[in-house]
Amino acid sequence: MSAENNSNTTPQWICGKCGSPLQIEAVNLSYLGSGYPVDLLVCRKCKRALVPADMALGKMLEVEKLLEDK
Amino acid sequence: MDQTRLHELEEQCIQNCDPPCTAHCPVHVNIRKMLQLSQEGDFSGAYQILNKSIPFPEIIARTCEQPCQYGCNRESLGGAIRVADIERAICDNSTKPATSITRLPNRRGRAAILGAGICGMTAGLELFRKGYQVVIFDAGDQPGGRLWSLGRDQLPAEIIRRETALILESGLETHFHVSIQAETFPFQDYDAILIATGQEHQTDFGLNRTAAGFLEVDPVTLQTSQSGVFAGGGTIHSPSTIHSFSDGRRAAISIDRFLQKVSLTASRVHEASYETRLFTRLDGIRPQAAVVPAHSQDSYTVPEAQQEAGRCLQCECMECVKVCEYLKAYGSYPGKYVRDVYNNMSIIMRQRTANKFINSCTLCGLCEEVCPTDFDMGEVNLETRRSMVAAKKMPISAHDFALRDMAYSNSEHFSATIPPADGEPCSYAFFPGCQLAASNPEYIPLIYQDLAAQFPGLGVILRCCGAPAEWSGEEALFSQAAEELKTAWLNLGKPKLLLACTSCHQMIKKILPEVETLPIWGRLQKDKPETAFKNLKGKQFAIHDPCTSRYEKEWQDAIRSQLASMGVEGIELELSRNKTECCGYGGVAWLANPEMVHRIIQRRIHENEIDYLTYCVMCRDLFTREGKPTLHILDLLYGEDPEHLAKRRSPDYSQRHENRYRVKQQMLKMMSRKDFEMSESHLKIKLAMSDEVKKMMEDRLILVEDVQKTIEHILESGECFVNPTTGHTLGFYRPNLITYWVEFTREGDVFTILDAYSHRMQVGGETHV
Numbered sequence: 083m084s085a086e087n088n089s090n091t092t093p094q095w096i097c098g099k100c101g102s103p104l105q106i107e108a109v110n111l112s113y114l115g116s117g118y119p120v121d122l123l124v125c126r127k128c129k130r131a132l133v134p135a136d137m138a139l140g141k142m143l144e145v146e147k148l149l150e151d152k
Numbered sequence: 153m154d155q156t157r158l159h160e161l162e163e164q165c166i167q168n169c170d171p172p173c174t175a176h177c178p179v180h181v182n183i184r185k186m187l188q189l190s191q192e193g194d195f196s197g198a199y200q201i202l203n204k205s206i207p208f209p210e211i212i213a214r215t216c217e218q219p220c221q222y223g224c225n226r227e228s229l230g231g232a233i234r235v236a237d238i239e240r241a242i243c244d245n246s247t248k249p250a251t252s253i254t255r256l257p258n259r260r261g262r263a264a265i266l267g268a269g270i271c272g273m274t275a276g277l278e279l280f281r282k283g284y285q286v287v288i289f290d291a292g293d294q295p296g297g298r299l300w301s302l303g304r305d306q307l308p309a310e311i312i313r314r315e316t317a318l319i320l321e322s323g324l325e326t327h328f329h330v331s332i333q334a335e336t337f338p339f340q341d342y343d344a345i346l347i348a349t350g351q352e353h354q355t356d357f358g359l360n361r362t363a364a365g366f367l368e369v370d371p372v373t374l375q376t377s378q379s380g381v382f383a384g385g386g387t388i389h390s391p392s393t394i395h396s397f398s399d400g401r402r403a404a405i406s407i408d409r410f411l412q413k414v415s416l417t418a419s420r421v422h423e424a425s426y427e428t429r430l431f432t433r434l435d436g437i438r439p440q441a442a443v444v445p446a447h448s449q450d451s452y453t454v455p456e457a458q459q460e461a462g463r464c465l466q467c468e469c470m471e472c473v474k475v476c477e478y479l480k481a482y483g484s485y486p487g488k489y490v491r492d493v494y495n496n497m498s499i500i501m502r503q504r505t506a507n508k509f510i511n512s513c514t515l516c517g518l519c520e521e522v523c524p525t526d527f528d529m530g531e532v533n534l535e536t537r538r539s540m541v542a543a544k545k546m547p548i549s550a551h552d553f554a555l556r557d558m559a560y561s562n563s564e565h566f567s568a569t570i571p572p573a574d575g576e577p578c579s580y581a582f583f584p585g586c587q588l589a590a591s592n593p594e595y596i597p598l599i600y601q602d603l604a605a606q607f608p609g610l611g612v613i614l615r616c617c618g619a620p621a622e623w624s625g626e627e628a629l630f631s632q633a634a635e636e637l638k639t640a641w642l643n644l645g646k647p648k649l650l651l652a653c654t655s656c657h658q659m660i661k662k663i664l665p666e667v668e669t670l671p672i673w674g675r676l677q678k679d680k681p682e683t684a685f686k687n688l689k690g691k692q693f694a695i696h697d698p699c700t701s702r703y704e705k706e707w708q709d710a711i712r713s714q715l716a717s718m719g720v721e722g723i724e725l726e727l728s729r730n731k732t733e734c735c736g737y738g739g740v741a742w743l744a745n746p747e748m749v750h751r752i753i754q755r756r757i758h759e760n761e762i763d764y765l766t767y768c769v770m771c772r773d774l775f776t777r778e779g780k781p782t783l784h785i786l787d788l789l790y791g792e793d794p795e796h797l798a799k800r801r802s803p804d805y806s807q808r809h810e811n812r813y814r815v816k817q818q819m820l821k822m823m824s825r826k827d828f829e830m831s832e833s834h835l836k837i838k839l840a841m842s843d844e845v846k847k848m849m850e851d852r853l854i855l856v857e858d859v860q861k862t863i864e865h866i867l868e869s870g871e872c873f874v875n876p877t878t879g880h881t882l883g884f885y886r887p888n889l890i891t892y893w894v895e896f897t898r899e900g901d902v903f904t905i906l907d908a909y910s911h912r913m914q915v916g917g918e919t920h921v
Contacts, residue, residue, distance in 0.1 A: 098872035098881060110916035122915070125873075131915050132873050132882065133893065138911040139852075146912050150547035151504045 097125035114149045158494045164527050165487025166429045171467040172223025175428035178398030181205040190238055190461035199246035208315045213239035214307045215393040219425055225432055225465050230440040233464050241457035253322045259283040261411035266332055267348035269297020270393055271385030273319050274400025275346050280324050287325040295319045298350055344407045350386035373406045373416040382406055431524040432467040472519035477752045486529045493536050510536050511550045511744035516699035516734035537625025551624035553853045554740045561586040561616035566812040568614040569640040573823040576609030578644040585653035586616040587769045589815040590808035595786050596815050602676050611644045612819055617656040623739045634663040654700035673710035677789045689719035694760040698768035699734035711767050725759055737770040753778045763798050773802035806856035834860040840904045854908045862894045863903050
């Protein structure tokens with residue numbers, strides 16, 4: 083999984099609440115008792131992570147289905 | 153489902169049964185497969201099939217009496233398949249692997265075989281293979297017995313020697329030129345004896361005999377009147393190579409059991425010839441005469457054998473699979489699927505790979521209807537869904553959207569119990585159901601007025617019957633929906649319910665049998681003059697009966713009479729009435745497996761060129777979405793422009809919610825003069841969306857109200873991300889188990905939606921660095 087912005091380019095999204103730029107961090111994703119860390123863009127100050135559409139509709143959906151069939 | 157039920161179901165599906173040829177063959181050669189390979193020209197493969205059941209294939213091919221032909225379904229369509237002739241061609245044209253015997257470790261037990269004919273040789277080899285000490289005695293000078301008395305044209309000596317060489321080379325103890333005498337034979341040296349000397353060479357051992365002079369044996373075990381002494385071949389029936397071979401094999405099973413001191417009779421079914429339960433439909437198969445070898449003296453050439461094998465019907469049932477896209481999609485048939493379903497429930501740690509299979513069934517009941525033994529895969533799937541829900545093993549996303557839709561219908565947004573507008577005691581209540589209100593809100597007041605004129609004291613109950621819960625295996629939710637409906641019904645004074653939907657009808661019948669119901673069909677637009685429908689006169693429609701009307705003749709007939717009274721010609725589809733197909737909405741399959749439902753719809757809508765007419769809103773909506781002009785009977789009764797309506801795109805999920813809400817408003821206003829308005833704050837959020845975005849949201853099962861609530865949450869909390877370059881805002885909201893993300897721009901109080909998506913995984917509220 084890769085986050086939408088990468089460190090070589092100026093991040094497109096900034097935090098709407100505090101105006102801080104977003105940084106890549108490992109964030110825990112969990113479902114039905116299972117979890118694993120993923121690199122996401124986050125606002126360190128407000129502790130909010132951004133889940134891009136391609137990740138939600140791609141890898142995350144896939145993992146959700148796998149976990150539901152466990 | 154427990155193991156007993158699994159076995160019952162496996163037994164019930166006759167596709168698991170042998171074809172008639174194999175059942176009649178006393179050694180059960182897989183003839184169907186052998187002929188299939190022969191037709192394809194794979195004679196070596198075919199030989200392997202034959203050799204797997206028969207150690208003397210060339211002898212059998214030239215001497216078999218072909219009991220396989222007795223049940224052959226080709227018999228009445230050009231004559232039974234000439235299996236033995238094909239077998240001979242197989243033997244003549246294949247590479248034969250060297251035959252050898254793998255002997256199991258030595259076992260205690262010594263058996264004497266009297267006679268080295270087909271029966272004796274077969275039993276001897278089987279017992280030797282199992283590790284017993286076997287001694288074969290024969291009066292002749294070599295193995296083969298009666299085979300040597302056959303014409304050499306039929307069975308050349310060379311073949312007998314070649315195939316019986318196995319007896320001499322295997323390590324079996326053989327004694328030839330031995331004339332068995334009852335007085336001198338050392339019985340005490342053997343634990344079991346098989347008498348297979350043929351009728352002519354019999355020694356009188358003092359055993360019971362039949363009137364025809366054969367030894368009397370138990371038909372299953374072949375044991376004679378004396379324990380431990382068995383008989384087969386020509387000693388118990390008139391000469392027959394294949395039956396002697398079968399006897400040898402069965403006698404060996406008995407002797408093995410006898411030596412092991414276990415039951416001789418337990419679980420011995422279908423060892424000899426038997427009648428199969430397999431059903432094969434023969435409709436439409438053209439007769440085709442058997443292939444005759446070009447030179448009558450010769451056997452089949454390769455092309456002739458291929459051609460004759462090609463006449464084999466490859467008998468199978470598959471009645472249900474032929475008519476069901478779902479059963480077809482998974483490549484097998486119910487007798488096999490039930491094991492997958494059973495295994496799926498028994499898994500403890502691994503992936504449950506059959507979940508999607510179980511949830512993809514529309515539960516329409518067509519399989520049971522066409523099945524010769526009434527196997528209902530839908531019932532198996534529904535039972536399993538209930539167990540999965542009870543065990544908390546049902547994938548949440550399989551039915552969640554449909555259950556939330558049901559919850560909406562049974563919430564204040566739509567649910568209403570409205571007493572008769574005329575103030576009369578309520579003797580009838582119109583129950584339109586949730587999807588008619590969702591798709592055609594404009595028809596509901598018209599139907600009400602129409603019915604009210606005929607049924608004084610007509611109330612209305614607005615809500616969902618609970619079908620999504622029932623189909624999802626959610627028994628508690630289904631009971632709750634039924635309880636609520638029952639309360640509404642009691643509150644109105646137990647009126648008879650006038651129903652518009654056959655699914656509602658099925659649910660009410662199932663869970664509230666005390667409620668009396670009747671269809672609205674045949675009761676609408678009665679006073680409208682015939683001339684009112686004059687532009688419909690002579691029009692043709694193919695009638696698609698909804699799957700929930702399968703056994704509802706009253707409903708089916710009512711629609712047909714209604715059409716006739718309007719001068720419309722209803723054309724019957726090949727699969728109609730009790731054989732009708734589901735549109736894909738049943739069983740919530742559309743949610744679990746949209747790709748498969750697409751195929752179900754495509755199959756159905758291409759069964760007839762002319763426009764369809766149905767009496768289920770969901771059937772119509774799914775068909776029109778895939779481009780098939782389809783009308784609901786109400787479109788003819790109340791619609792302004794049927795041609796246009798047949799191509800109408802049905803409302804999206806959001807609009808369906810909105811429509812139900814409007815129906816409630818309108819009916820309350822019309823019947824009780826009450827204004828109904830729900831003051832939900834998110835409704836104030838004004839959205840603008842392109843058709844593309846609307847379609848994308850529909851595909852992703854995201855409703856307008858989900859987007860509105862997300863934006864409302866973003867505005868209140870200020871939590872969002874912004875893109876300074878584009879000016880877009882992106883934020884999320886997790887009202888329950890789903891996180892919704894919305895990307896938008898804002899102009900004044902209008903929010904233009906650019907993207908919306910969702911996920912179920914939870915993002916760590918706190919980020920871990």
